[in-house]
Amino acid sequence: MPERTDGVADVTGTGRKRTYSKGMARQVVDGWTVPGFTHVRELGSGASGRVVLAVDDVTQTKVAIKYLDRRLDGDEAFLSRFRLAARRLAQIEDPNLVDFYDFVEAPHGGAAIVMEWVDGVSLRRVVDAQGPTGPLAALSMLGGVLVGLAAAHAKDLVHGSLRPANVLVDGDGNGRLVDLALAPPGTEAQSGPVYAAPELWDGVAAGPASDIYAATAIFYECLTGHPPFSGRSQSALAKAHREAPVPADEVPGPLRDLILAGLAKKPSERPASAADFLGAVEEAAVAAYGPAWEAQGRSRITELVKQTQALPEPAPARGGGRAPAKAPAAKSGGRGRLVALLVAGVVVVGGAGGAAALTLGGGGDDDKKTVQPPPSPATSGTPSPALPAGPGPVNPAAAAALATQVEQAVARTPSGAFSYRRTGGAAIKAQGSFALAAAASPSYQMSVSGQGADVRRPAQARLVADTTYLRSRNTWRPAGANPRTRGYVNLVSHVRWSSSVSNVTTLLRTSTSLRKTGASTYQGAVPLARLAQAPGLGPLYAEVARATGAQQVTFVVQFDSAMRPLQIRVRAAGSGAKPRSQLLHTSYSRWGQKVSIPAPRGAG
Numbered sequence: 135m136p137e138r139t140d141g142v143a144d145v146t147g148t149g150r151k152r153t154y155s156k157g158m159a160r161q162v163v164d165g166w167t168v169p170g171f172t173h174v175r176e177l178g179s180g181a182s183g184r185v186v187l188a189v190d191d192v193t194q195t196k197v198a199i200k201y202l203d204r205r206l207d208g209d210e211a212f213l214s215r216f217r218l219a220a221r222r223l224a225q226i227e228d229p230n231l232v233d234f235y236d237f238v239e240a241p242h243g244g245a246a247i248v249m250e251w252v253d254g255v256s257l258r259r260v261v262d263a264q265g266p267t268g269p270l271a272a273l274s275m276l277g278g279v280l281v282g283l284a285a286a287h288a289k290d291l292v293h294g295s296l297r298p299a300n301v302l303v304d305g306d307g308n309g310r311l312v313d314l315a316l317a318p319p320g321t322e323a324q325s326g327p328v329y330a331a332p333e334l335w336d337g338v339a340a341g342p343a344s345d346i347y348a349a350t351a352i353f354y355e356c357l358t359g360h361p362p363f364s365g366r367s368q369s370a371l372a373k374a375h376r377e378a379p380v381p382a383d384e385v386p387g388p389l390r391d392l393i394l395a396g397l398a399k400k401p402s403e404r405p406a407s408a409a410d411f412l413g414a415v416e417e418a419a420v421a422a423y424g425p426a427w428e429a430q431g432r433s434r435i436t437e438l439v440k441q442t443q444a445l446p447e448p449a450p451a452r453g454g455g456r457a458p459a460k461a462p463a464a465k466s467g468g469r470g471r472l473v474a475l476l477v478a479g480v481v482v483v484g485g486a487g488g489a490a491a492l493t494l495g496g497g498g499d500d501d502k503k504t505v506q507p508p509p510s511p512a513t514s515g516t517p518s519p520a521l522p523a524g525p526g527p528v529n530p531a532a533a534a535a536l537a538t539q540v541e542q543a544v545a546r547t548p549s550g551a552f553s554y555r556r557t558g559g560a561a562i563k564a565q566g567s568f569a570l571a572a573a574a575s576p577s578y579q580m581s582v583s584g585q586g587a588d589v590r591r592p593a594q595a596r597l598v599a600d601t602t603y604l605r606s607r608n609t610w611r612p613a614g615a616n617p618r619t620r621g622y623v624n625l626v627s628h629v630r631w632s633s634s635v636s637n638v639t640t641l642l643r644t645s646t647s648l649r650k651t652g653a654s655t656y657q658g659a660v661p662l663a664r665l666a667q668a669p670g671l672g673p674l675y676a677e678v679a680r681a682t683g684a685q686q687v688t689f690v691v692q693f694d695s696a697m698r699p700l701q702i703r704v705r706a707a708g709s710g711a712k713p714r715s716q717l718l719h720t721s722y723s724r725w726g727q728k729v730s731i732p733a734p735r736g737a738g
């Protein structure tokens with residue numbers, strides 16, 4: 135049973151307690167407010183509720199609180215489902231999901247979600263204001279959305295109503311998904327009709343495949359400035375999703391297969407999982423735009439976010455409830471977009487050469503007439519030429535100084551959270567936290583799984599002083615000696631080295647080409663023969679060389695402003711008739727968070 139504190143249910147079971155201050159501000163939202171927070175301002179509202187920026191009275195942390203619409207907080211079936219989803223949401227930490235803190239219910243009606251406040255703008259606003267993002271930024275957004283979906287799907291959580299308004303883009307160009315599991319089953323198609331997969335229109339419950347469809351429809355809109363299908367009524371839109379050919383010829387040639395795969399009419403014909411799709415996205419992006427595509431795409435989207443933030447913020451939408459779907463009266467392409475066009479000195483007359491497409495959303499932000507945007511500063515984002523992947527000159531002293539700077543930055547806040555995945559070959563996924571000790575080996579706690587039959591189920595693992603412990607029925611046991619758990623020991627070792635900071639610094643130090651490709655992004659290449667000599671990392675890269683036949687790896691690493699890694703992507707691509715490739719991708723977050731990973735007591 136949820137513990138009740140001060141009349142507030144702690145349904146996430148996190149046991150978080152707050153000291154609730156009296157007399158907190160109750161402006162912005164009338165009636166019940168979540169105790170312990172002071173509201174700052176309203177951020178906006180939609181069909182599912184009203185969102186306010188608030189400050190935790192104890193920690194002074196800024197949060198976003200979504201007060202659920204009466205339609206939801208009065209629906210007991212929805213509430214009991216969402217309570218279960220909330221427990222899982224509270225356990226996920228992923229750089230592409232907005233952190234979920236609490237689901238709070240008032241004793242006499244009223245419910246709210248307390249979540250991380252994202253200092254950024256929604257992708258809806260970015261596309262409204264700037265038009266198509268250019269292919270690299272669109273790919274980077276799709277990649278982020280798929281990473282977030284993969285993390286949610288791994289916990290059996292489906293987004294259900296994914297659309298650009300539910301992708302918040304932060305100042306680092308990171309797309310973060312919000313509003314997971316908020317659409318009551320059966321209403322998913324109406325929650326985001328423009329992005330709703332054909333099966334949702336037939337009343338099939340939302341699943342990973344419908345999330346992949348929505349992610350691809352968003353990708354399409356980033357590329358072209360308008361969604362793939364439109365219709366004058368719900369039934370016309372449903373028919374288009376079910377029957378109309380995918381208008382793939384509007385997107386750049388190298389990206390068409392991705393669009394066709396993700397928007398396949400039958401769920402079984404779409405990529406098998408978000409993680410699989412991510413692998414295909416990576417392959418297509420590298421082939422078309424070179425290994426630095428992600429860094430370039432991210433820097434492009436970061437620029438678009440900045441430009442959008444500089445525009446006057448649209449007044450928060452009011453009214454909560456979404457109007458029942460009806461053919462919308464012709465509207466302009468959105469307030470923000472209009473302002474952007476005026477700022478850019480572009481005058482749009484009528485339907486931009488007849489290219490206007492009427493799209494039907496369920497109201498609110500997604501209910502808009504999209505106009506094929508004329509070239510604007512933002513749409514002229516043709517990719518810069520791919521950087522050379524081959525070895526080039528490197529200044530070893532500069533590379534070593536950079537590596538030292540990273541080590542020093544990490545040593546100041548030596549703990550955090552990470553998520554890791556390997557794609558290509560046998561997939562591996564892991565996420566958790568780590569603590570780096572100067573004099574001892576680092577400790578990791580993670581949920582880890584792989585593709586082999588013996589490691590497919592996620593296991594909870596700890597690595598302390600080079601011993602791996604696995605959790606089984608609430609008991610931690612050392613795993614080394616047991617042949618049945620050897621697979622997990624190998625996975626943990628792989629993850630530990632792949633996502634280690636020493637992997638980052640070794641790649642920098644041994645690079646044969648290294649260049650700065652963004653404000654805090656570097657791209658380089660290292661021959662695998664060199665990495666095979668590196669302490670600890672040797673076996674990892676020997677395996678990569680064996681599996682791919684590659685001679686070298688290329689990498690892209692991005693740092694935060696304190697020079698701690700935010701993410702690193704290492705790619706090995708073999709050559710020949712059937713080249714095999716692998717991607718090792720670690721994202722880091724929450725540097726400096728308090729992490730304690732002791733050796734389990736009594737576990738030997």
Ligand SMILES: Nc1ncnc2c1ncn2[C@@H]1O[C@H](COP(=O)(O)OP(=O)(O)OP(=O)(O)O)[C@@H](O)[C@H]1O
Nearest residue numbers: 177178179180181182183185198250251252256299
């Ligand atoms: N965690 C957050 N951090 C920052 N801004 C947020 C956050 N969650 C929502 N917002 C912003 O608050 C506003 C209202 O969000 P809301 O989710 O109600 O809108 P919506 O997605 O259009 O509608 P709905 O999902 O309810 O149909 C939007 O501008 C959204 O970008």
